[in-house]
Amino acid sequence: MYDERLSAPAVLWLLPAGCGLSMMLILLVFGPVPALLGLVVGGVGGSVLLSSYGSPRIRIVQGHLVAGQARVPLAALGGTEVLDREAAFAWRTTKADARAFMLLRGYIPTALRVEVTDPDDPTPYLYLSTRDPQRLADALAAAR
Numbered sequence: 001m002y003d004e005r006l007s008a009p010a011v012l013w014l015l016p017a018g019c020g021l022s023m024m025l026i027l028l029v030f031g032p033v034p035a036l037l038g039l040v041v042g043g044v045g046g047s048v049l050l051s052s053y054g055s056p057r058i059r060i061v062q063g064h065l066v067a068g069q070a071r072v073p074l075a076a077l078g079g080t081e082v083l084d085r086e087a088a089f090a091w092r093t094t095k096a097d098a099r100a101f102m103l104l105r106g107y108i109p110t111a112l113r114v115e116v117t118d119p120d121d122p123t124p125y126l127y128l129s130t131r132d133p134q135r136l137a138d139a140l141a142a143a144r
Helices: 010-030 032-053 085-092 133-143
Strands: 002-005 057-061 064-067 070-073 077-083 101-103 111-116 125-129
Touching: 002 133, 010 032, 057 133, 064 125, 077 085, 077 133, 085 111, 085 125, 111 133
Parallel strands: 101 125
Antiparallel strands: 002 057, 057 064, 064 070, 077 111, 111 125
16 A cells, blocks of 8 residues: 655765775775775675665555554554654654654655554654655555
């Protein structure tokens, strides 16, 4: 019903290139082969780290909301609140609850706050960074 990957924006992919170039320059004093090896290892290592950081997904599958490592039954979820840039900033800083589950990516300015109504769950809400919070809210409403 809904599937979104919180992948890193294209401009962040310059970081692995910079990491590879930095490793190359560090190892250049040892010769061209170690420098080339540093370029490859630094670039690949940076790419793997950035890819793993940008790999969480938000999905609605089989009666569950799956967000990163969290898997919450739809029956345990309450109301949703679409957060624009300013509201999202407030909910991840001054209004934040330490018990909340936050799937937060700083490069995504909007978010969705979903209340957790399960009395056995100490988590008051889920804060989910998403590029299209209204679409996610609509998908949650349709899935219930």
